[in-house]
Amino acid sequence: MSFTRKARARAMQGGGTYEEIAPAIDSCLLCGACETACPEGIELAELNIHQRQELNRQRTTYPRWYPADSNGMIDSGRRPDEQTLLLAGGLLGSKQALCLSLLEQLGTAGKTALARDDGQDIAKIMEAGLPLSPERVERFVSSLRSARTLIVAEGLLHRPLRAWLPGTKILGPGEALLSDASLRLLLRPEDLYIIEGRGYHTDHRRLAGFYHRLRHETGCYTNLDLQRTAFSTGAASLQGRNNIAAAGCIENAKRILKGKKAGRVVVEDLADSEAFRLATDLPVIHIAQLRRGKLSYED
Amino acid sequence: MIETNVIKDKAAQANGLWNRVGDQTNPSRWNGEKWRSFVDHLNSRGVIVHEALPDVSVFVSDAGGLALGMPHGIVRPFSADEIAEVLKAAQIYAVPVTTRGGGLTTEGESVAFGGLLLDMSSMNRVLAVDPVNLTVRTEAGIYWHQLAETLRQDGLDYLSAPLNLTSSVGGTLGVGGIDINSPRLGCSADQCLALKVVTPTGEIIECSTTENSALMERVLLGYGQFGVIVEATLKIRLFTPIIMKYFYYSSLRTAMEDLKYIAHEDAADYSGILTIMDRAINLLVAFDSDEREKEFNLRWRRHLRGYGEASFGLRMAGYYLLHPWKFREAAYLIGRRLTLFPEFWKPEYMHKGKIVDRTVVFSRAVWKFWGGRKMVIPDLAASEEKFIEAVERGNQVCRKYFRHYTLYCVGIKLFNSRERYEMSCIPPDAGDIAFGCEFEPMLRDTDYSRDYLQSFKNEIYDIGVDMGLSYYRFGGMMKGYIRKAFGDDLVDKHLALKQQADPAMILNRDVIF
Numbered sequence: 001m002s003f004t005r006k007a008r009a010r011a012m013q014g015g016g017t018y019e020e021i022a023p024a025i026d027s028c029l030l031c032g033a034c035e036t037a038c039p040e041g042i043e044l045a046e047l048n049i050h051q052r053q054e055l056n057r058q059r060t061t062y063p064r065w066y067p068a069d070s071n072g073m074i075d076s077g078r079r080p081d082e083q084t085l086l087l088a089g090g091l092l093g094s095k096q097a098l099c100l101s102l103l104e105q106l107g108t109a110g111k112t113a114l115a116r117d118d119g120q121d122i123a124k125i126m127e128a129g130l131p132l133s134p135e136r137v138e139r140f141v142s143s144l145r146s147a148r149t150l151i152v153a154e155g156l157l158h159r160p161l162r163a164w165l166p167g168t169k170i171l172g173p174g175e176a177l178l179s180d181a182s183l184r185l186l187l188r189p190e191d192l193y194i195i196e197g198r199g200y201h202t203d204h205r206r207l208a209g210f211y212h213r214l215r216h217e218t219g220c221y222t223n224l225d226l227q228r229t230a231f232s233t234g235a236a237s238l239q240g241r242n243n244i245a246a247a248g249c250i251e252n253a254k255r256i257l258k259g260k261k262a263g264r265v266v267v268e269d270l271a272d273s274e275a276f277r278l279a280t281d282l283p284v285i286h287i288a289q290l291r292r293g294k295l296s297y298e299d
Numbered sequence: 300m301i302e303t304n305v306i307k308d309k310a311a312q313a314n315g316l317w318n319r320v321g322d323q324t325n326p327s328r329w330n331g332e333k334w335r336s337f338v339d340h341l342n343s344r345g346v347i348v349h350e351a352l353p354d355v356s357v358f359v360s361d362a363g364g365l366a367l368g369m370p371h372g373i374v375r376p377f378s379a380d381e382i383a384e385v386l387k388a389a390q391i392y393a394v395p396v397t398t399r400g401g402g403l404t405t406e407g408e409s410v411a412f413g414g415l416l417l418d419m420s421s422m423n424r425v426l427a428v429d430p431v432n433l434t435v436r437t438e439a440g441i442y443w444h445q446l447a448e449t450l451r452q453d454g455l456d457y458l459s460a461p462l463n464l465t466s467s468v469g470g471t472l473g474v475g476g477i478d479i480n481s482p483r484l485g486c487s488a489d490q491c492l493a494l495k496v497v498t499p500t501g502e503i504i505e506c507s508t509t510e511n512s513a514l515m516e517r518v519l520l521g522y523g524q525f526g527v528i529v530e531a532t533l534k535i536r537l538f539t540p541i542i543m544k545y546f547y548y549s550s551l552r553t554a555m556e557d558l559k560y561i562a563h564e565d566a567a568d569y570s571g572i573l574t575i576m577d578r579a580i581n582l583l584v585a586f587d588s589d590e591r592e593k594e595f596n597l598r599w600r601r602h603l604r605g606y607g608e609a610s611f612g613l614r615m616a617g618y619y620l621l622h623p624w625k626f627r628e629a630a631y632l633i634g635r636r637l638t639l640f641p642e643f644w645k646p647e648y649m650h651k652g653k654i655v656d657r658t659v660v661f662s663r664a665v666w667k668f669w670g671g672r673k674m675v676i677p678d679l680a681a682s683e684e685k686f687i688e689a690v691e692r693g694n695q696v697c698r699k700y701f702r703h704y705t706l707y708c709v710g711i712k713l714f715n716s717r718e719r720y721e722m723s724c725i726p727p728d729a730g731d732i733a734f735g736c737e738f739e740p741m742l743r744d745t746d747y748s749r750d751y752l753q754s755f756k757n758e759i760y761d762i763g764v765d766m767g768l769s770y771y772r773f774g775g776m777m778k779g780y781i782r783k784a785f786g787d788d789l790v791d792k793h794l795a796l797k798q799q800a801d802p803a804m805i806l807n808r809d810v811i812f
Contacts, residue, residue: 002418007357014356014369021353037464039666208647216650226448226656227464227663228647259452 003027005034005044008051018055025051026063029234029247030127030156032201036229045159045201052129065242067124083111085144086173087118089153091270092286098270102288105183106151106176115150117143123156127238141165151176153269155198155236162202172199174268174287175210186290189219190263192282194256194272197223197232204228221260231256236271244274253279266290326368326809329395329413334371337392337415341374344384348372348415358399358409358416364673365749366407366776370397370416377421379495379503379529385417386527386806387501395808398527400440400467405674406775408522408810409470419469422529425449434492435535439469439528447658456538458490462661469528475520475711475724475771477735479571479583479661482562482710486725488519489714490534496526499801503529513718517796520723522774523807524793525800539587540653541569543643544595546605548580549614551694555687555708557582557603562710562732563683566599567591572708575635576628577694579615585657631703639668669705671742675752677759677777678737680711680724680769686734692762693738700755701740708736722785722793724771735771760784774810781811 002011003024011021018025028048035044056062086106088099099114106112119140125132141164144150149169152158161170174196178184187193193214200207208228215222223231232252234240239247253275257265265276265284276284338348349355350372360367371394376382389396395414402409419440426436430453437446443460446468450456459478461471472494476487484490493507496518504526506515517525548554554572561570561584569585582605586592606614619629642664648656681689690708697704711733713725726733738759756777763770764783773780782790797812798804804812 002354002357010357010359011353014352014359016353016356020351024353039464039663040670041667208645212647226444226451226659228659259449 005048017058018051019058022055022059025055026239028052029232029237029239031197031230031232031234031237032155033197033229033232036201036204037227049126049129052127054129056129062128063239065238066128066130067121067238082113083147084149084151085113085115085147087115087144087150087152087154087157089118089123090120092153092173093118093120095270098286098288101291102173102177105180105288105291106173112151115144118152118154119157119161120154122160123154124238126160127156137164144168149176152199153196155196155200155202155269158199159202170203172196172268175207177287177290178210178214183290184214184218187214187218187220187266188264190261191218191220192257192260192262192265193218193220193222194233194265194267194269194276195223195230196236196267196269196272197230198236200230220266221262223256233272233275235275236269240271240275244278249275250278257282326412328368329371329808331371331413333392334394337388337394338372340388340392341384344388346374346376346381346384348374355416358402358411358418361402361404361407361409362670362674363405363407363676364671365405365675365752366410368407368410368412370411371413373416373418375418375421379497382417382497382527382529383501383503385415385501386497386499389415389805390500390801390803393803393805395805397807398469398523400470401442401463401465403461403463403466403470404772404775405676406772406777408775408807410775412809414805414808417527419467419527426530428453428455428535430455433535433537434532436530436532437468439467439472439531441468442466443468443471444658444662450535451538454538455535458487458534458536459484460487460658462658462665464659464662464666468531468533472519472528472531473521473523474774477709477711477771479569479585479709482570482712482732483565483568485712485714486520488719491515491519491531492534493532494518494528495530497529498526499806507532516718517800519719520725521719522723522811524797524811525806527806540650540655541585541587541657542589542592542653543583543585544592545608546582546584546603547608547611548582548605549578549611549618551577551580551691551706552687553604554580554582555690557605558708558710559683559686559734560602561599562712562734564599566595570710572706574704574706575632575639576703577698578618578628579611579632585654639664642667669739669741671744673742673747673752674739675742675756676737676739676772677756678735678771679759679763680726680733680735680771681766682726682729683732683734685726685728685766685768686736689762689766689768690736692766693736693759696755696758696762697738697740699758700751703741705739705741706736707739708734710734722781722789724769724773726767726769727785728767737771778809778811 008021008024030048032045038044086103092099103112117140122140151171151173153173158170225231233249234247234252235244235249240249257280265282266287267273268287270286273284341348354373355369359369374385397411398417398419399409400419422438422440424438428435442465444464446457459480461476471487472491494515496504496506504511504514558570558572561567567584568587568591572582574580619625643660648654648660654660679689679693713729713731713733760780794812
């Protein structure tokens, strides 16, 4: 079975069924690079999720990495009135010190807060192509309406949040932090800077320019290829979270490292840390640790 | 026991041509005789044949989108040994084998009309980079873009390759491969220093210009008839960003004369013509270094008759003010200018006014503006002397069939009179340089009938027969032109070579023979 996006399309055109190409659909890590690489601008990321939705309608057993349906289980909590909210997501949210450090660096006069509802369950349900409860989405969105800027660690939420909250600025933690020139100065030419792919690919035209400038300003390596798509480890995917080795994330990290004379790896997405730790002996830090390099991963 | 010549060679027979305008030359589907025995044989030798519908339907067509056919099964080889097993068995059971890299053909050459398809994209590793001697050894299923990605890690680049992200090294070497630096560097096949080839009878042979050179000369530009290219050693170079310049013409003839002048004088590192319409022709030149650009400005620039963008824009504005009834034409021109040109200046691919990744910039633009569900790209390859007349005649045919189309013209430097050029896209009467022109209608979403498109192609190819030219795409559905273009003696010579190398005529059947 060929697992490329084009092969899946061709297989379907040729009369294949979703169940017949299930291994290819399930293997997709939804990094979104195919959409950026497509010169005709086809919205492939959404089509990938659509294929997963169609497959779910036909099958009765799901892969083990599928999430439990937690629609409606999250307490959105109070409505924050801060202008900037950080949606930390599962992994970053669980690292209290790192989260606080990130908030501190992002915060301007205490106007940045941690969102209590970061929509992580919604992202998982979407990624799995399972039905999403409109009520759950509404509660999630309501909790964010007062904010002008959302800093969203989960890249998969960038596109839907732009649709749900038009006018609200949606940024990834990397872009949000690196907008501060003093932080960019801390990136060194021997750093390998790992851009979080899912969010990057949803706003590629703008962010390609942002990271292009970053590369030339700092001289650092990145995980961008010649087409300026971000080569992802896939560690943030459901498959990667379930089994980072089986999902190929460590191999992907090795491939990103190949040919680069890097001395340190700096990641935007904490999920990538694990893949790189397993792939290399180089020090791996999160972008929030750039200024306070002594923070450990366990923080 | 190997049965010889079990496939009748329709196109190779003198009366095997389809002369009526509009005729298709699609091969008929192979009937599947002995397929099961063939598969059992391969399975017993550890070769996996994928036969499920989702596996085979991936290869239902090629980039052209007009040839439709399905293999009975596919093999994704990971070694030359595996390919050798496939070809040995194919000879025994007379099963046709079609090789495919990126599937970037437009005449169905990489479409299997039954039989086995070898999906070479599984062999895509770069094996060794030699930055001192500037060579790379790579598996042949790799796409040029992937190769560029790997070479860039060492500050290196390939020499020349087709402007497309998914054409493979093996497929390109098999047909030639043209880039906008071909006026200086020749076709991609001429970068090749050595090959590992599996012959149609399953022998694995290393060849180069000094070792098994006859095979090397047959396989390069051999349209897949004499072996499967498994590995290739290629010349490479240091990576350089390029400086791009555009000149605009309202006369196709003047633009072509200037293109010939640039190629003749070796005035630029890259050159080519892209037409937007008959009244708006773009001659692009590019340079690998500031020194080359400076030399161009000093020595050759003043001889070119093209305009800069601003002065050409003013001239065109004046023209359309005097011809207001041609406002649709003006609107098309402006629209094309506004959408196409920014693709070449995307900031993320530029640095200090230079294009950093020409392979990406050009390939994406080519696909975005000239790609589509169907692509019809007949071409003519001519000697320097015949080039202008050939293009002008082809342009008239385009005008007759389509409102909008693009001509892409480029020079191809030739290196001596190598055997490999015989019965290839290189015209037999070309001297030091040949010129090629592709005629590409802008089909977009218009559903032209296959007959209409075929008639268009036939008229272009008839120019080639009339003028004694050659073609890049004479294989596959257009193989009916082979005898017309090359003559019986040459075709019979190659047919005899093919029958000797491939007794059961199984490898890439219906591409040429």
